[in-house]
Amino acid sequence: MYQIDIMTLFDETVGDMMNESILGRAQERDILRIEAHQIRDYTLNKQKQVDNYPYGGGHGAVMQADPLYQCWKHITDTYGPGHTIYLSPAGVTFTEQHAKRLLHDYDHLILVCGHYEGIDERFIEECVDEEISIGDFVLTGGELPAMVVADAVARLVPGVLSDPECFEEESHWNGLLEYPQYSRPEEWHGRKVPPILLSGHHANIARWRRKEAIRRTRARRPDLYEKLDLSSKADQKLLREIEQEDLTEKDASLQTP
Template sequence: MRIEIATLFPEMCERVADESIIGRARRAGKLEIACINIRDYSDDRFHRVDDTPYGGGMGMVIEAEPLARCCEDAARRNQKKPHIIYLSPKGRVFTQQKAIELSRKEYLLLVCGHYEGVDERFIEELVDEELSIGDYVLTGGELAALVVTDAVGRLCEGVLSDAECYTEESHYNGLLEYPQYTRPPEWRGRGVPEVLLSGHHANIAGWRRVQSLRITERRRPDLYERVELTRQDRKLLEKFPEESPPPAESEQEKNAVREPGKGREDAP
């Protein structure tokens, strides 16, 4: 997949896109990411791309022509029309399902607005869809574009070591992810659920499914309402009743001298 980010701040985007898993995928050739400076497509001697809004108001608006030139040049360079996305608080909210859908496309061009936004005529003429990463306003579209790049890029073939790395994560199947634990088995008086130490893979899978269902029900009832429980789900909910994992025995408790008949050492 190729992802290009059209921005007024290409260095900012390059810095983030060159780090962590996405950065490694770029260097390995699993993912192509390029950052384009919108100012390069300005006719202004000072490379300005914005002007005051018609009708008055605060701030500046990015002109349609530099944006259009940028997108059209990208299509010419790559000999392929990109799927053009404008990052905007007015767009549809970006979700995991949208990330999955976009990961199946060959070429994305993410356009970052700034100031008071962009000329609406550019959106009408060239943009395929508008996306928002949440119900709030940022100073520009760069952070939103990087969120989309990361969420989509990690789903592309070869970026993660195995598809299971993301298929069991929150939102992929409409549920939130189950709790995760690692060493040590005891930490600050808290233990790991015994089923995870059992080595019984079927029980572990069942427990995780139940935890995903219960966490989703508690924290995101809007998502849970859309879940269709299977007969197997209902059996698992009965098999794994809701309970908090028992706290691990502290070192002080382990080393305490118990009265005869009250400690487990005295059990037959």
Template sequence: MRVDVLTLFPEMFAGVFGSSILGKAQEKGIISLNAINFREYAGNKHGSVDDTPYGGGGGMVLKPEPIFRAVEDLLGRLEVEGEGSTPDEGETAYESPRPRVILMCPQGETFTQQKAEELAREEHLVFICGHYEGYDERIREHLVTDEISIGDYVLTGGELPAMVVIDSVTRLLPGVLGNETSAVTDSFSTGLLEYPHYTRPVEFRGWKVPDILLSGHHANVADWRRKEALRRTWLRRPDLLQGLELSEKDKKWLEQLQAEEGRDTEDK
């Protein structure tokens, strides 16, 4: 996979792209991570990429020219290198294999594990990180394919949200994680929060690992983990259970959990 990030602050990505899982994924050749300063595409001697909004109002708005030029130049260079195709002059609707061009903004769809899994199936992602008051609307209408938000709050720019999405997507790529089952059983990947984990020592300060995890009985361990995932989801994020397809065994376990919780509440 190739990931390009258009940003005014490419230095923010140096440490993130070169460290931990992302760094190792690059070393293995699984992913290529690149930060591009779109100020280089400003087209004016001052390197200006923003201007005041038409109609008045506070703040500055990112101009369309630098963003369009940066994306078009990137696609043109990839075509020359044999990595993709680029549109004819004046076109903005790129032919396949067009990368997903992702605008990081508070107005976008809320990022989820399912979205991460969808993006992980792509060959090329381009992220646009804005600053100031917002983007010229023509960027939204004619250039991007996705708008993503990582939550209902506002940050100073799109760099940190882009890092979050890139990290989430990268760890799903085959060969990135040492244990290929890790991503499959993560919280949200199954629709539930993840079950509790334990490791050595068996007893720590009087707190013991559940006996079932020491039993070596894989089917019982799997049942325990599923039940605990249901318990944790029901207690912490019951909204995730709405619309989730549950087996008859899951439904019985949930009924038992709710009954147990009710008794515990009465005892208190």
């Protein structure tokens, strides 16, 4: 069973979110376990204080090392060692590849949610294995990033989703953004589902989806597009078709009064 423990000041909120829907059902089947731990429960301070003024001065407060350590120690003493991640804007930017690595290399993650001006560096030095960021921006706390990382990893655990295709065809799995998706009805507000998706011809549908994924990646994420290996004959043919379709669309737009 894959296990994720989240150290937080908002254990009820995090716990509720992580126990709903797909992840909740996976935990009921003992495929996965996600538990939120209240850091305040591990401080000796009667006021349950977990932060104090930073040495050297400055605004705000810093989460103290010892409550964090005592919470972390309870987790490791109870459930065994885990790979400890501090969610921090100073960390490495999280990607689908990181999610795959965390699933493959570890069966127990401990996610640490910071607050205020951050956490005491000494806890990071002693207990944290890596720091992860979910983007180049700052949030008021680490709970949202922790839930993002937990969800991204947990959904890859075998058995959580009904079939590997549920994530293998989605954006970022193989470097491509996902192709457009459609559902019932066939026409909505005058917009029709592409006819090929109604054809029942699975090979042609797969080819169309591949082409649209390439087209979308090139338009929206040129940084990802540059890294793609599109050297196969099939992909080269798709690229030629995309170029021709783009030219046709451009000519049509120029001719429109």
